[in-house]
Amino acid sequence: MTDSPLLDVLARYQRAMLRLDADALAELYAPDGVHEFPFRFPGFPARLEGREEIRAGYKAAWSGTPARPTGIEETGVHLSTDPEVLVAEQTVRGEIAGGRGEFAIPGLLVLRVRDGLIVHARDYMDGLAVTGGLREQ
Known part of the structure; x- marks a missing residue:
């Protein structure tokens, strides 16, 4: 795949996710960026609006x-x-603290990036894997 500013944003997004770094993740968003979770699951809102709400939500x-x-x-x-x-x-993929198992959460991430910042993300995660299926991997 050719070099693309979009691929750079995706790589930085993934690094922030792996480090559980809400500040680094939020800084990838435009101040008025939106992050949506079309597949609802307990504990997460359907939508986070603005960089600071994204930061607070992920923290x-x-x-x-x-x-x-x-x-x-x-x-x-x-x-x-x-x-x-x-x-x-x-x-x-990851581990549950305390040796309680491993997990795999499949998903589809759709990013709209403008001027190097995410203006809109749609995050289609497997809610069952997030809420209860984590221990079954």
């Missing part, structure tokens, strides 16, 4: 989870005919 979610990601497998990364849009098919 809260990540501070309260025993899940620690160890890697992100990309099964496909697709640049759209729209030069601002990238679609990533990926599985986040």
Whole structure:
């Protein structure tokens, strides 16, 4: 795949996720950026609006989870005919603290990036894997 500013944003996004770094993740967003979760699951709102709400939402979610990601497998990364849009098919893998098992959360991430910042993200995660299926991997 050719070099693309979108791929750079995706790589930085994935690094922030692996480090559970809500500040680094939030800084990838435009001040009025939006992050949506079309597949609802307990503990997450359907939408986070603005960089600071994204920061606060991820800080809260990540501070309260025993899940620690160890890697992100990309099964496909697709640049759209729209030069601002990238679609990533990926599985986040990791461990549950205290030796309670491993997890794999498949998902689809759609990013709209303008001027190097995410203006809109749609994050299609497997909610069952997030809420209850983590211990079954």
